[in-house]
Structure formats: structure tokens, C-alpha cells
Amino acid sequence: xxxxxxxxxxxxxxxxxxxxxxxxxxxxQVPVLQxxxxxxxxxxxxxxxxxxxxxxxxxxxxxxxxxxxxxxxxLEYRTTRIDRLTSxxxxxxxxxxxxxxxQDLNCYLEDxxxxxxxxxxxxxxxxxxxxxxIIADLSIQEKxxxxxxxRWFSHIQHSPGVRQHLPSVVFxxxxxYSNVH
Amino acid sequence: MGxxxxxxxxxxxxxxxxxxxxxxxEGYVPSQADIAVYEALSGxxxxxxxxxxxxxxxxxxxxxxxxxxxxxxxPLGKYGPVNIEDTTDSASKNAKEDDDDDIDxxxxxxxxxxxxxxxxxxxxxxxxxxxxxxxxxxxxKSSILLDVKPWxxxxxxxxxxxxxxxxxxxxxVWGASKLVPVGYGIKKLQIQCVVEDDxxxxxxxxxxxxxxxxxxxxxxxxxxxxx
Numbered sequence: 067x068x069x070x071x072x073x074x075x076x077x078x079x080x081x082x083x084x085x086x087x088x089x090x091x092x093x094x095q096v097p098v099l100q101x102x103x104x105x106x107x108x109x110x111x112x113x114x115x116x117x118x119x120x121x122x123x124x125x126x127x128x129x130x131x132x133x134x135x136x137x138x139x140x141l142e143y144r145t146t147r148i149d150r151l152t153s154x155x156x157x158x159x160x161x162x163x164x165x166x167x168x169q170d171l172n173c174y175l176e177d178x179x180x181x182x183x184x185x186x187x188x189x190x191x192x193x194x195x196x197x198x199x200i201i202a203d204l205s206i207q208e209k210x211x212x213x214x215x216x217r218w219f220s221h222i223q224h225s226p227g228v229r230q231h232l233p234s235v236v237f238x239x240x241x242x243y244s245n246v247h
Numbered sequence: 248m249g250x251x252x253x254x255x256x257x258x259x260x261x262x263x264x265x266x267x268x269x270x271x272x273e274g275y276v277p278s279q280a281d282i283a284v285y286e287a288l289s290g291x292x293x294x295x296x297x298x299x300x301x302x303x304x305x306x307x308x309x310x311x312x313x314x315x316x317x318x319x320x321x322p323l324g325k326y327g328p329v330n331i332e333d334t335t336d337s338a339s340k341n342a343k344e345d346d347d348d349d350i351d352x353x354x355x356x357x358x359x360x361x362x363x364x365x366x367x368x369x370x371x372x373x374x375x376x377x378x379x380x381x382x383x384x385x386x387x388k389s390s391i392l393l394d395v396k397p398w399x400x401x402x403x404x405x406x407x408x409x410x411x412x413x414x415x416x417x418x419x420v421w422g423a424s425k426l427v428p429v430g431y432g433i434k435k436l437q438i439q440c441v442v443e444d445d446x447x448x449x450x451x452x453x454x455x456x457x458x459x460x461x462x463x464x465x466x467x468x469x470x471x472x473x474x
Contacts, residue, residue, distance in 0.1 A: 176297050176298075176301070177297050177300065177301040177304075178301060179270050179301060179302070179305040183308075184304075184305055184308035184309075210268075213267055213268055216268060217267070217268045217269060217270055218270070220268075220270075220275075221270040221275055224274075224275035225275070237268070241267075241268065
């Protein structure tokens with residue numbers, strides 16, 4: 067999963083495909099990139115950040131200090147939360163519209179177009195890749211329930227170059243269930 | 248299409264609802280559509296309309312590049328939900344009349360510049376007005392077929408026709424006529440005329456024709472066609 071993602075990211079950034087291997091770490095597998103210079107890099111966020119720097123697209127890591135911090139925060143969220151979602155229940159709590167817990171994604175995206183700042187960042191791209199299998203699995207009603215996530219997701223998948231091999235997830239233009247906002 | 252009155256809270260609510268599942272007014276990139284709606288707003292939407300506010304803040308970040316954004320600006324009525332009309336324009340005009348210090352959206356507090364743009368706008372308006380006045384206004388015309396009936400078979404139809412044709416009015420042109428037999432040797436005069444709707448009404452025409460009461464018993468409009 068992670069390796070395909072990094073390959074897609076390389077294409078998206080216009081880089082040549084690098085050499086990846088996998089290393090087991092606990093119950094999950096961690097991608098490892100063999101670089102020509104220096105030691106090999108391990109971990110999704112690390113490699114992704116490295117690729118961005120290599121492609122000279124540092125703005126994807128955020129421009130202001132605050133943006134940089136937010137991007138890092140969501141990269142961490144990606145590897146610590148999204149990658150560990152196993153059951154449907156987990157998905158629901160992550161996306162759920164719960165106003166007591168402001169940390170969930172749907173609420174976070176309520177007042178944002180991109181995850182950090184007003185430009186697309188690595189946080190958007192990697193969260194998009196991470197959520198893709200989950201969002202693709204949702205029913206129309208669920209997508210509508212997580213409206214802010216859906217809007218953001220649909221926006222990111224239409225950003226040029228980001229989607230790559232992943233199938234486009236369909237979002238219905240007209241809302242069917244009017245009870246949710 | 249439209250958002251209703253974008254300067255009122257009801258219009259903002261429509262915008263908020265519209266943007267709930269969209270990042271931009273149109274498509275997936277910022278465009279002139281966003282700028283058009285952005286400029287129609289009188290300021291940032293209130294915090295409870297978070298979808299509209301999110302969009303507003305996002306578009307504000309494009310302020311410097313707003314001229315280079317893709318697309319062509321269209322009237323507000325071309326955007327938004329299909330079932331709602333745009334009423335921002337009419338309302339904003341009123342607002343401008345009684346509220347001179349309108350909030351300047353792009354914060355150009357440069358007085359000279361605003362005066363300049365005012366002058367340019369007035370020039371354009373004047374140009375537009377003169378263009379409009381030069382263009383001949385479309386005149387609505389109608390072709391009317393009149394039935395003029397004489398008293399009896401002894402009425403001099405030639406005289407009757409002469410009388411009818413002697414009516415001269417601005418915007419009235421007489422056309423062909425013929426005599427149509429009605430029965431018992433009585434004929435009626437059927438006469439065509441073209442009138443300008445604004446200047447000649449059928450009532451006036453009827454009054455004038457029936458004024459020749461020596462000849463005319465009654466008059467009917469047989470056909471009335473807009474040209």
C-alpha cells in the first residue's frame with residue numbers, strides 16, 4: 067500500500083521511480099527507500115518529505131512556520147491514525163461528526179479548503195492517498211454525512227496529477243439526504 | 248440561478264448551503280466565478296455560516312492573483328443553485344444610494360484610485376447611454392383589418408372609403424381595402440391599416456371612424472396582428 071502510494075507521489079512530483087523495499091515493524095510494514103547518497107530512509111512521511119525536497123517543491127511542506135507544523139501534524143496523523151484503521155467502527159470515529167471532539171477530520175475540514183494554508187500540501191496528498199480506500203467504501207449517505215471530508219476529498223482528487231492510478235471516487239452533486247447539513 | 252440577495256443574510260445562507268459540498272463556486276479551481284461572487288459580498292460572512300466563511304477566506308488568499316484566475320466573469324445570476332433567482336444587483340443599487348461609505352472589499356483606501364475608477368465608470372455609463380440612445384428603439388407595430396359597415400345598400404361606399412382614408416394620425420398608415428358583400432345588396436368595407444401600438448389605439452380609431460355617422464353604422468376589428 068505505502069509503496070504504491072510513494073510511487074504515485076513520485077509520478078505526481080515528476081520524479082523517477084526510486085527503489086523501495088519493505089521492512090516489517092511490529093504488525094505493519096514500513097516502506098524503505100534506498101537512496102544513492104547517504105543512508106536509506108524508512109517510513110512513509112519521511113520518504114514523502116524527502117521526495118518533495120528532491121523535486122524542489124518545498125512549498126508542499128508548507129510555507130509559513132505554522133503551515134509547516136500543521137503539515138507535519140497531519141503526516142503524523144496519517145501514519146498513526148489513518149493507517150491503523152482496521153474496522154468500520156474506527157473509520158466512523160475518525161470521520162464522525164462529533165462536535166465534542168474537535169479533532170476529527172470532518173470538523174477540522176469544516177472551515178478549510180486545504181488541510182494547511184490555502185495551497186495544496188503534502189498533508190493533503192498523503193491523507194488523500196490514505197483515505198482513498200476508506201472513502202471509496204463509504205455509502206452515498208455516509209459520504210453525505212461526512213460532507214466536509216467529501217468536499218475536500220473530491221477537491222483533492224481533481225487537483226492535477228494527484229490521483230494517478232487511483233480510481234476516481236464519485237460524489238453525488240445533489241444532496242439526497244436533506245437532514246444533514 | 249443565483250443566490251438571492253447576497254448582501255442580506257438570506258442570500259448568504261443560500262451561499263452557505265451551496266458551498267457546503269463545494270470548494271469553489273464552479274469546478275475545482277478558483278476562477279472568475281469565485282471572484283464575481285466574492286466581490287458581490289459586502290464583507291466576510293458571519294461565523295455561523297462556516298461554509299461561506301471558509302470559501303470567503305480561501306478566495307481572499309487569491310486576492311493578489313484575482314485578475315489572472317481563469318474563466319470569464321458572468322452576472323451573478325449565472326451562478327449558484329438553479330431554483331433561486333439573483334436579486335443582489337437591485338438591492339445593492341439601493342444600498343449604494345443611501346450608503347456612500349460602502350465597505351471596500353479589497354481595502355484600497357487610496358482615495359485617488361477610487362475617484363479614478365469612479366470617473367471611468369461614469370464615462371462608461373455615459374458611453375453606454377449614448378450608444379443606447381443612438382440605437383433606434385424597437386417600435387411595436389400592429390396590422391389591423393377593419394370591417395366598416397354602412398347603414399344600408401344606398402350608402403355610397405366610395406364616399407365611405409374616402410372618409411375613412413381621410414383620417415390622418417401619427418403612426419397610422421392605411422393599406423389595401425375591398426368591398427365584401429354582406430347580403431341583401433349591402434356591402435361592407437374591409438380595410439387594412441398598420442398602426443404603431445404606442446400612438447394609435449383601436450378605440451381611438453373606432454371613435455374616429457364612427458364619427459362619420461352619415462355613412463358608418465358600425466365598425467369592427469376583424470383581425471389584429473402584431474408585426
